Amino acid sequence: MSSTIRVAQLSDTHFLEEGAEPEGGHAYDTTEAFAAVRDHLGGRAGTGADLDLIVVTGDVADHGRTEQYRLAGDAFAELPAPVNVCPGNHDFDVPFGAGMGRPGVGTSRVVEVGSWAFLFVDSCAGMMQPDEAGCPVDPPGEARLHSNGSLGDREAAWVRGMAAASTAEHVFVWLHHPPAVTVPFMRNDDYTDEWRALLADLPRVRGFGGGHTHIPGEYELEGRPVFVAPSLKNNFSLEPQTWLPPGYRTYRFEPDGSVTSEVHLVDDQRWPRRPFGRLLRSLFMGEITHGELAEIVARRAAAAGDSA
Ligand SMILES: [Fe+2]
Known part of the structure; x- marks a missing residue:
């Protein structure tokens, strides 16, 4: 296959239990936001028919609870193309794995489409600790929730191995934590260095698609584009300082290895673009x-x- 691959990306859906209140005045009703995003995505001319894949880059559930994944899985199954999901810092490993599986919704680590290999990376993997049997598990308490990204040797070796083993011409990385975030609150230079070291050895990696910041944007790391998706929980612009509506990204992956992406925000009176304080x-x-x-x-x- 040598044609353009079309992908839509949702991120930071932060599903709550049915009827649960959004948090503390700083969060949208994510069920309502998901419905608006789903309808917007499905309503774009030709979108449903021409999407090869929809990815969700983590923070699927707000607190990593089983019921939140059940609702998320049901919601993702309504999207107009096959869905593949990777975890974020709000997604605890075991309930995420147990709750996401469903026909049409997967947690594959590698998906090859045309001349592209998509790697789905767990950007909290470096926080995992071995249990008594040596199996990597989440650290106790809320440590994972507060992570700003950590690959660790095991996940880095996995990325290196998969990028080398794939016969696809081009590799693109989907993950929750975009490397090289510059917002001070979420900046993590150690994590960015882990990616710099990998990129030096992996010339076929063409770019990254992430979330986490709730500040949609686009920049470069080592000559590769880094695309950051909007969130459904709340969303911000820093220039000017405003709240933004919920939204998603669309991508075009070309046979020559180039990637272009667009942000789509669902403007509506429920989510005014008001300044923040x-x-x-x-x-x-x-x-x-x-x-x-x-x-x-x-x-x-x-x-x-x-x-x-
Ligand atoms: Fe998030």
């Missing part, structure tokens, strides 16, 4: 943590309640 800016700049932000928001809500 100093508090969120402080979070992105790394001046306050998520926990501190939540405390401040809760204090303000309580104060507003007292004065009502």
Whole structure:
């Protein structure tokens, strides 16, 4: 096959249990956002018919719970092309694996389409620890939730092995944590260095598609494009500083190894593009943590309640 491969990417769907409230004034109703994105994707002229694959790059569930995966799997099965999913820092390994399988929705690690090999990388793999049987498992507590990316030797060796073993002309990496993020709150130079070392040896890797930041964008690492998808939980632009609607990306993978991608945002009165304030800016700049932000928001809500 030598034709263009067309892919759509969703990321950071953050599914909750049925009827659960979105968090603390800083999150959209992700069931509602998913329905809007699904309809937008299906409604684009020719999209349903011409997509080869839909990828979901992690943070499928908001808290990595089994019921959240059940709803996510049911929702992904409604999308207009085969779906393949990789995990994010909100996806705990065992419930993710157990909850995602369903006809038409997979967690394959390598998918070859035409002249392209797509690698689906677990960008939290470096946090895994061996259990008594030597099997890698998530670290205890919420450590995975707060990860900004870590490949570790095992996942790096897997990427190296798969990129070398594939007979496809071109390789593209789907993963949750895009390397070389510059937003201070999420920046992780050790993780970027892991990717720099791999890219030096893997000339057939043509680029990356990730999520995690909830700030859609596009930049380069070692001459390869890095595409960052919108989230369905909440979404931001830093220039200018505004909230953005939920959305997704589409891609065209060409036989010559080039990749182009577009962001699609579902503009609607439910998700106005309003400016955000100093508090969120402080979070992105790394001046306050998520926990501190939540405390401040809760204090303000309580104060507003007292004065009502
Ligand atoms: Fe996320």
